[in-house]
Amino acid sequence: MTRRRILCTAAFLAVTGLLTACAGNGPGAAGAQGSDNPQNVRVYLASDTNIQELWEDTLIPAFTAANPDIGVEVQFDLHGNNQTQTVAKLAAADAQGADPGIDIVEGDPAQQAGAADLLVDPAGLIPGLSAVAPDIVAAAGPGAVPYRASSVLLAYDSTKVPNPPRTLDELLAWIKANPGQFTYNSPKTGGSGQAFVTTVLDKFVPPDVRAQMTTGYHKDLESHWDEGWRTLQELNQYVFQGGVYPNGNNGTLELLASGQVSMSPVWSDQFLTGQRNGTIPPTVKALQISDPPFTGGATPIGIVKASDRQENAAKLIDFLLQPAQQQAIAEKIAGYPVIPLDQLSEEVRTAFGDARPDQLRPTYFTDHKNDLNNLWDQLVPGH
Template sequence: MKLPRLLTSLAVVAAAGLALTGCATSSATDASGADSKKLTVFLSADTNIQDLWQKTLIPAFEKANPGYTVAVDFDLHGLHDQQTVAKLTAATVQKKDPGYDLVDAGFVSQIAASGLLTKVTADEVPGVKDVPADVLKAGGNGGIPYRGSSVVLAYDTKAVPTPPKTLDDLLAWIKANPGKFTYNSPDSGGSGQAFVTTVLDKTIPADTRTKMATGYAPETETAWNDGFATLAGLNPYVYQSGVYPNGNNQVLDLLSSGQISMAPVWSDQFVTGKKNGQIPANISYTQISDPSFTGGASYLGIPSASPRQAGAEKLVSWLLSSDGQALVSDSISGYPVIALDKLPSQVQDLFKDADIAHLRPTYFASMAADLNKAWAQKVPGK
């Protein structure tokens, strides 16, 4: 097995002194039949995705598949992503159970590129044949798309009768309305990271941007300098002269309470908040252009070291079924990743104008991690 950057990941293991705590030591060949139906999903996400799994997807899957149980290992905002990748790398090399059977995290593309995931086909997971080829390919060697979303610009219609249409318009609005805009720190949630990425992309050549989205290219990061200077220049104009909330939800809370008038938010969180009444009627949303905010599919991965491959494939197969995709749509307004004609009519109507295959992609996981570190060093308090 080829494992790019394996030595780097193992060095992280050694430096952090990590052990494979809480993991079984048996190999895939001696896992018991009973254990094969006890699955664990690792989540590196915000609380809305935790709720999606624990309150909706898992109960429905267990009901549809008697005998199976699914637990969740949750890392809020992915604060320990580096350690998790190192742990998974070590488990793969040592042929030990990593302790989880399915990964839902922003770093799935990274571990796919490192050869740590099982590559599935339509033979094991029939639903992948209904996923657009380009979306499936973007997941790399083993990444499996299961929902999509994009970041949009939410605004208070009472305070902002005509919202910005382009990034330049938005930046001008922020400076003309000090204290009425903010975004969460990029390491605490994807909506803030999308805003940062979009500002950086404004001055990045297209070929450089492609490298950043499809692989790890640290030599290109000097192209971020102009964008970071722009972001640092916004400090006096964002909420309370430089307050960046911790997480997507905190931004929505500020917007809903009227403390700010505009912010980037996830489309699925916004629609869900409107549906359940947490976001008031006067808050609406739009998309900017030149460039637009980022979006795309969220990917799952089955660790190749897991001894419960068949159970994990069964869970993914169910997620890509009409029932699973309809629940994702209904629960968090996530874009379906399978063909719409496979879904109930109400889901088709809701997403008839959403094309997941043409959303502007985010950066490759390793690039996004470097972006988060650079932002923390160059932007707040500048």
């Protein structure tokens, strides 16, 4: 049987919210008997390119080798730019009893879909979920299953910054004392920049208020961000080239690796992968700040309630939670495993011994993150 991987970038009809998947026939692709096969699982990914590569090059080939009658079709949406339309599409399909065109949703849209009661309760469907700590599962939200985790760290050029800041206040002071040597990407284009913005805003948000904003949508509470926006506005003149923000997580890493800046927030998985493959020099180090630390946590994935392929979707998600795939996630993208480390190799146990996803500081609820992205565009650049 010929296997094909269906690789495409999702195309969306802006008015209707309908999604059209582009099917490809590249060599080594995964898909049993074509994209119209009802046994195939259709996965929507709202992530960065490293996650796309993880699925295409590692997770899908392993799954289809173990399940040759089930293909996997990927609908890839870079940075989740069309996630609002996607969730609306799932809601419409659920209400109409129609085929949603998606069986599994990943990333922030999984949290949104779960909150809207659009995901299947995974209890009893996914045996591997029993290996994941209950608090990690709870943080993923209703119907969602955590399958990988990471956090944002502060990366710095150790040849230029022998004593890096270790708290948020120290970092803000360092940025002002070293004009042009710090940057972060615009939050709408990547999570590392979003984590920096979130952490600055959090400096002025009471803990009880923040707890509400991480588990649900309370727009009136966003007034607590006002002082944080003023702080970010004041930083404009001190960031790279007096207020130039890179596009995406990779854009930030490239400026840091090339020596154009000396410090920036980075995703733990992208940073460790870059050091492993040599794109980030060994002189660039990373640490976690405190008071507060940068955000992080587990990425959710869930089975769409309107899907008629739930059984195969559950097989795929359960497969992701098995030790071999958790090991692959750690090795390929330096993602934090969500199952106990004692189920993985000694190398992974050593590398991630201090990585505790259940202790990572969660980011805001998806709707608050969307507001944060839009408000940053309006309030920060150029002010």
